[in-house]
Amino acid sequence: MAPSPGSRTELSVVIPMYNEEEVLPALVARLRPALAATGVPYEVVAVNDGSTDRTSALLHELLADWRELRVVELRRNSGHQAALTAGLHSAVGAYVASIDADLQDPPEKIAEMLELAERDKLDIVYGVRADRSTDTGFKRRTAGLYYWLIRRMVGERVPSQAGDFRLLSREAVEALKALPDQQQVYRLLVPWLGFPSGQVAYHRDERVAGRTKYPLSKMIRLAVDSITNFSAAPLRIATWLGVASFFGCFAMVAATLTIYVTGHTVPGWTSLFVAMLFLGGIQLICVGLLGEYIGRIYTAVQRRPTYFIGYDSSQESRPTADAAPE
Structure with a gap:
């Protein structure tokens, strides 16, 4: 079982998952030794966002011999940002890292992010994509346009080429939990906090397996939400x-x-x-x-909830619906 909320956990790693059965074995093979190498007590909060494949079954199989793993099941597919919110609200670590399951962001960088945060007393460490050569030319151009537009509207505090791969201190997480935003876009909410921050550059790899969960339609929706949620x-x-x-x-x-x-x-x-x-x-x-x-x-x-938790493996029995305020 994962550490209980009352125990001291130095690092939580939140991973939203939706139909990731193909990539899950490769993720575990890289993530588990990378976290063990940090030498700190940790938990992995895998948020199953209403997957329709064997993602849930594979996660429950992993619970048997990976005590640091914690499985949070949402009752329905609520979207990437809502699943990320569920993970952040459930995590108990002094530092909370978030990473996608597709291994485009290297889990080995989490140790470097944690070391930087502790050494320089930072509340936020962004994973910044220094090389996106594995992305298509269209995606690189649209991503560049997105960050240019957001920085023009929201301000230069939004780091360029930083997605949802980041490390947050407990203080930053609690600040995010206190915000009343209904549609969370963390790549803008986190910089808006203004907490001391740093960056770790990395090479963005190709998706290991499966299909992208961010097609063009969702990218457009994210851009619209980013602009309308943070600027008039x-x-x-x-x-x-x-x-x-x-x-x-x-x-x-x-x-x-x-x-x-x-x-x-x-x-x-x-x-x-x-x-x-x-x-x-x-x-x-x-x-x-x-x-x-x-x-x-x-x-x-x-004020409808953005998600409902149907199951949390850190609890002895299935809880009643637990929701985050929308």
Whole structure:
């Protein structure tokens, strides 16, 4: 069994998992010796995010001979960030590392992150991707655009090329748990805390097995959540679009009056049609942006939990539904 909440655990490693049966053996083969080499008491919090394959069965098989492993089962698929939240809220270590199961982020770097945090008394250590040559050109360009856009809107405190591979102190974890955010985007929430931080660079590898859990649609959703959760800039863009359309229409009115006064009035079906499309498009963009923010207000008012824990192997029996406030 994993260490109980009352015992002293120096390091917790949180791993959200969704349909990772193909990569799980390779993950354990690298993660277990890497954590043993740290020489500190640790726990591994594997959060099964409603997997439909044999991920849950494999995790429970590992419980038999890996006492540091702790399995947390969510009742349904709640998404990567919600599963990460469940792990962070469940972890008991003085330091909490988060890593994906696909081994694109090397677990061997966790020891270096822990050493840096303890030596320099840091609350946050980011794993920064110094080399993304294994990613496709499209993914590298879109990732670069994402970080550029986020840094422009949120500020330079957001480290470039830092994902969800990081180490947090207990103080930082407790600060995150106290935040009322309903849709957590930790790659922005963590820098927002402003705690002392450092970086560890690493080479990003290819996914060992299985398929990516972040296709283009989820990447777009993450970008939208990142922007709308942390900045009112899109609403300001809508305002400036409205101002620009006003002056554009004013110029068109002035041009129309000039043509009328000079006697060169001609049927203007094309210009009228273009103007209608232009104004209609701007209005739809503005309504869509307002809808995104209103939707988030609606979600906040509902206060529905982002996840429900159905089982935690650190407890003797299956608990009743335990939820994190949304």
